[in-house]
Amino acid sequence: MPATVVATQLYGWTQPENFPNRPPLMERLDEAFAAIKRAGIDNVEGDTAMAADPRFTAALERHKLGFPASYSGGTFHIEDEAPKSIAAMVANARVAKELGVRVINCNPAVKPGGAEKTDEELATQAKWLDACGDELRALGIRFALHNHSPEMRSAAREVHSWMSGTDPANVWFNADVEWIRHGGGDPVALLEVYGRRTASLHVRDAIGTTWVQALGEGDIDFPAIAAVLKRKGFAGPISIEHATMQGTQITRSFEENHRISRDFIRRVFGV
Numbered sequence: 001m002p003a004t005v006v007a008t009q010l011y012g013w014t015q016p017e018n019f020p021n022r023p024p025l026m027e028r029l030d031e032a033f034a035a036i037k038r039a040g041i042d043n044v045e046g047d048t049a050m051a052a053d054p055r056f057t058a059a060l061e062r063h064k065l066g067f068p069a070s071y072s073g074g075t076f077h078i079e080d081e082a083p084k085s086i087a088a089m090v091a092n093a094r095v096a097k098e099l100g101v102r103v104i105n106c107n108p109a110v111k112p113g114g115a116e117k118t119d120e121e122l123a124t125q126a127k128w129l130d131a132c133g134d135e136l137r138a139l140g141i142r143f144a145l146h147n148h149s150p151e152m153r154s155a156a157r158e159v160h161s162w163m164s165g166t167d168p169a170n171v172w173f174n175a176d177v178e179w180i181r182h183g184g185g186d187p188v189a190l191l192e193v194y195g196r197r198t199a200s201l202h203v204r205d206a207i208g209t210t211w212v213q214a215l216g217e218g219d220i221d222f223p224a225i226a227a228v229l230k231r232k233g234f235a236g237p238i239s240i241e242h243a244t245m246q247g248t249q250i251t252r253s254f255e256e257n258h259r260i261s262r263d264f265i266r267r268v269f270g271v
Contacts, residue, residue: 004234004271005068007043008036008258009202009241017244018254029059037063039258045239048072048089048104051096060099067099069200069237071146074132075109077121082128090135097139103200103237104136105174107146108162114150117158126165133170142236144174144199152183156190163194172199176241177225182209188224195232202241203265210247215240215261216268226269238265 013019013032025032036044048070050056060067072092074085093104108125111117117125133143151158162171173194177187179202191198204211205218212218240261244250252260265271 004269005043005066005237006041006262006265006271007045007066007068007237007239008039008041009071009239010044010046011071012242012244012254015244017248017250018242026053026055029055030062033059033063033065035255036065036258039255040262041240041258042066043068043237045069045071045105045237048092048096048101051092051099051101057099067096067101069103069105069239070096070101072104072106073109074106076128076132077108077111077117077125079124082124082131086128086132086135089132090139093136093139093141097141101141103142103144103172103174105144105146105200105202106132107148110148110150114153116150116153122158122161123165126161129162130166130170133166133172137170142172142199143170144172144236146174146202147176147183148179149183152180152185156180156183156185159190159194163197168197171197173197174200174202176202176204177220177222178202178204178206178211181220182206188221188228191225191228191232195228195234198229198232198234198236200236201229201234201238203238203261204241204243211243211245213242213248213250213252214257215264222264222268229269238269238271240265 014025043066075081136143145162180187205215207218
C-alpha cells in the first residue's frame with residue numbers, strides 16, 4: 001500500500017501571479033524546485049508526460065525530489081476517442097513509473113461548456129475508465145479520477161457514475177476537496193462514501209468559493225476531512241494545489257505560502 005507523502009501540484013507554479021512564468025516553468029525548474037525544498041516539501045506532482053523530459057528528470061535528481069503522483073487527461077465518454085486516450089496514458093505511465101509514480105490522477109474530459117454527460121455517455125466513459133485502470137493496475141499504478149465543478153453537478157452524478165460503474169480494483173478517487181465544495185458538494189460526506197477508494201488528495205483552501213493563499217486561512221473543515229480519511233485508512237499522496245483566481249489576496253511569496261501549508265498538513269493530517 002502506498003505511504004502518505006506530501007507534494008506540491010506544479011500547476012500553480014505555472015501561474016505568473018504566483019511564480020513569474022517568463023521564461024516558462026520548464027526553463028526555471030531549478031528555481032522552482034529549490035523553493036519547494038526550502039518550503040519543506042519533498043515531492044512534486046506534474047503532468048505524466050513530464051517524465052519523458054530530460055530537463056524534468058535531471059532537476060528532480062538535482063533537488064532530491066520525489067514524483068509519487070502525476071496528472072493526466074483523456075477522453076473516455078466518446079467511443080472512438082477512448083482507446084487513443086488509454087494508449088497515450090499507458091505509454092506515459094510506463095516511463096513515469098521508473099521515476100516513482102504510483103498514482104496517476106486523471107480528470108476525464110468534459111463536454112463543451114461543461115454540459116452534463118448523458119446516461120449513455122457516462123456508461124461509455126465508465127467502461128473505458130475501467131479498461132484504463134486495469135492496464136495501469138498491471139503496471140502497479142493506481143488510476144485515480146479527479147473532480148472539478150462539472151462532475152459535481154446534479155448531486156455529484158458523474159462522480160458517482162465513476163465509482164459505481166467501475167471495478168474498485170481498477171479505479172480510485174483523487175478527491176479535490178475545494179472543487180468538491182466549489183461545485184456544491186460536501187467533502188466530508190463524499191469521503192465518507194468513497195474514502196476507502198481514495199488514492200490521493202488535492203488540497204487548497206477557500207473562503208466560500210474564493211481561493212486563499214494558504215491552507216488554514218479559509219473555511220474548509222480540514223480537521224474533519226483528516227478525521228474521516230484516517231478512519232477510512234487513507235494512504236496516498238496529498239498534493240498542495242495552490243492557485244490564484246479573481247479575488248485571491250496575495251500578500252506573501254508562493255514559497256512562504258507552501259511552507260505555511262506544509263506545516264498545516266503536518267499538524268492536521270499528521271504527516
